[in-house]
Amino acid sequence: MSERVHNFNAGPSALPRVVLEQARDEMLDFEGTGMSIMEHSHRGAAYERVHNEAEALLRELLGIDPSSVVLFLQGGASGAFATVPMNFLRGCADYAVTGGWGEKALAEAQIVGDARDCLGMQRRYMHVPPPAAHTVRPGSSYLHITTNNTLEGTQYHRFPDAPVPLVADMSSDILSRRVDASRFAMIYAGAQKNLGPSGLTVFVIQRAFLDTARTDLPVIFRFATHAAQQGLYHTPPTFAVYLMRGVLRWMKALGGVDVVEARNDEKARVLYAAIDDRPDVYRCPVEPASRSRMNVVFYLPSTDLDERFVKEAKGAGIVGVKGHRSVGGVRASLYNAVEPSDVAALVEFMKDFAGRVA
């Protein structure tokens, strides 16, 4: 087998090696049952244990008490952009658009009902406004935020104190740091960054908020449907849940959220330092106070050099650092499963590259 590369993909993204090794070892025979976990019925005892353990671990790591339901569903954050307003938008809702994904969430909500952007930022979204800038309309059903902007490389470091239920798309920074989950009426996240493979979406919904949901929509799109059947209303993406269980076990074994957060802070500190050390070669356009710990975006002096950087990085076993097609440049995603040694390799390459091109 060839060497594993340094994977900075923005999602789908790196998974902990130990999780992949276990998946490999159990592929033909899950715990002596004579089949893969993905060949088990989703209503059988073997899968039920996996599902329940994944939920228990998520509750423990994220700090979710029984006043919230936890659901493992399909459709991605893009699906939630539609189902959230379908369930919860009554009258009007407010969206804090701080990046391209927030734009998409708002656009879907505007098809469903009266939704507006409460910030009115200019593109390219190089910072996240302070809490006080988040004004909501009287009677708004909820305020929607994107806690981390993967495209722009910005992140909320202080959440707004909304007078209405706060709904958060945490796809790209869930469990990367300690948050007070009780502040959020609803949290959702596509799994393919910090939790597992693509095809799985996690929802955490306060029961009191869930009770406000509309019922005049297809049964499959009502969160209450899934909550009433412990997420097994229809067949869940069982193998993805199994892999997420592995990722959550790995997080817990590492020491839990606080240890992971400290690890992530240090990874980001080292990488931003490497950028700031060479302002002649690297430039991070994001305001320092809004810099993301998950997605580090930077530019070289020309698009030619951006391209050369990405190409030569690949030659050095460093992959996934091409910026999103909508913004260009370079982007390194530092999700939980990215090891400090991966960041060290990237920083080493950056120093070498800067020495050669400056």
Added chain:
Amino acid sequence: MSERVHNFNAGPSALPRVVLEQARDEMLDFEGTGMSIMEHSHRGAAYERVHNEAEALLRELLGIDPSSVVLFLQGGASGAFATVPMNFLRGCADYAVTGGWGEKALAEAQIVGDARDCLGMQRRYMHVPPPAAHTVRPGSSYLHITTNNTLEGTQYHRFPDAPVPLVADMSSDILSRRVDASRFAMIYAGAQKNLGPSGLTVFVIQRAFLDTARTDLPVIFRFATHAAQQGLYHTPPTFAVYLMRGVLRWMKALGGVDVVEARNDEKARVLYAAIDDRPDVYRCPVEPASRSRMNVVFYLPSTDLDERFVKEAKGAGIVGVKGHRSVGGVRASLYNAVEPSDVAALVEFMKDFAGRVA
């Protein structure tokens, strides 16, 4: 590693051993890229090749020409129960309800618009009505059928000649037999029976039918959105698509649909013969002309004996034969990946069991 069991699960269900072995062997390093396929970007070259090969194989095996689009999405058949009428129901639509899943499809459509059951069968749906029984209303947007009923063990062996677009839920018998795909305006199928793991849903839609779709719904639920971006509007369930590619490769290597169909016919023939040989112990309630080649449902003289059968079968390495909770009894699902040797083991057990309890 323990022996692999004889897996008759109704879905998620057995996968070809060779597919699991390849997934195992490539888990940490897909084709020398130094990462799992699930750690690759869905917009990168490695995944793109997998996705495109899966689509090409599906087109080849199912006989789909360029006048139809093929999409690999999330949400299951249960999701399609809602999105199909959301996209295509204008005025009214007709549903041929031949089982429990058809009931669910109709119920979702009735939330969306004017949908009715065109058959009016009595429960427990022990047969599939002939084509002429399928009457549709003037101006109906489409006729929806369920080609195979997993709960009841019935299957269409002749499809209706509808004067309106024919939409088929083929979740439990897609690619199990040759069908004339051009007769269907739309085919959809959850992957977890004949195609792969759960969390992936295949859609085949004639472009002319797609052009009739509504546009006044959330972007994510419009099939046209996904068609315009080759199914990559948002992140697909990449690992599930990879596994499906393996299943389709396996089917092709086996000889294609005709060989698989002959294999499936023989598997079903052997099992139904074992039932009919012992009418004192086993009874299939389905009318012979409507018997399913995919899901074989039968009952013993008492629920006690049903339970004993299921329990003792498990002791013999035969799993997944408990009937669905809504109908009870025994059910053996004979999807493509179930080997003739699995069926032989089941039949052997049935003979032995009958000898002991008769």
